[in-house]
Amino acid sequence: MQGSKVRISAGQRRARLGLRHRLAVKAATPEEVAASVVALHGTDPSTVFLSAGARLTSPGPEPVERAIYDERTLVRMTGMRRTVFAVPAELVPVVHWSTMAPVARRERRTLLKTFGAGGWDEARVAAAEAAVLRALAEHGEADAARLGTLVPELREQVVVAAGKPYEALVSLGSRLLPLLAMDGLLVRGRRAAGTWVSGRHLWGLAPELPLLAAPEARAELARRWLAAFGPATEADLKWWTGWTLTETRAALSAVGAVEVDLDEGPGLALPDDLEEVPEPEPWAALLPALDPTPMGWQARDWYLTPGHRAELFDRNGNIGPTVWWDGRVAGGWAQRPDGEIVWRLFADVGAEGRAAVEAEAAGLAAWLGGIRVTPRFRTPLERELSAP
Structure with a gap:
């Protein structure tokens, strides 16, 4: 990670954010949108659609559904930080081998510990897994309820957190099906019911994953992340990926990341990404909760005033809907029960800024x-x- 100490200002970082995340210059397809931020956050199903809509020249659910369900150019999978993302299809092996394999091993140990008291050892779990794969091969895609009928073992339950306020009954299927997906054997398919905001989906057999060495996969993911989110810090990448510090440093070294000076201190950038980028025209955006842009860095002071974090984040660090003006978080927004889009600005953004935010809100309401x-x-x- 050697190189000259180029200085990259916070203003330059905001210019890159606007251009590269397709917020200042819109994209034509959901695939372009996802690639611009590496992957779209998908823990909340609606985030994929809202994040894409904020960046598309022609927003709406149809192109996103086509990409995920028909063309399968975007794949919903568990990835960085054990979080669900909509990942460009060509990046699925990179995400899997760079982040999922060790997570899957930990999750398997947890499953065996949780269900061990009920007689579930490795052999019995393996038999249930094989039964799920046979059922999907024979019957095609199915939701969790249907699979519970085809493979009754999935309906077996145990108590977790006994005696605690959050004590709950969990089924084997609720843990085993996501684990099979983490292992690259299952894939989340079409929506099982409801509209595009629904989290119910079908499970299907995943195509065979090409084998990648973990260090190679981590290096490629680090390269793509730096191209989209750089310059940034080692701590940012470690947090975003969920890697160890050793893994993070090795990946950064493999891509030849060079040290740069940021307003906050030392940072890193790709060696061919040190030149200044042009300042885009001022832009506004209404980004959804868990959007990949505000969730892309651990240190956020260069685009978010620290005093407003308590309003915008929950206790677990999940960000809510944000209003952006010219590269900064300028406020927050919500939707009331009657569908009205409402927002609050934290500071005066001027007549141009307010008009741009109003236009974005009107556009969002129209396609919703x-x-x-x-x-x-x-x-x-x-x-x-959102309160009425």
């Missing part, structure tokens, strides 16, 4: 139609604004 979106993880400002 009658769909009501409530974030899975509620934040203080979103709750306040």
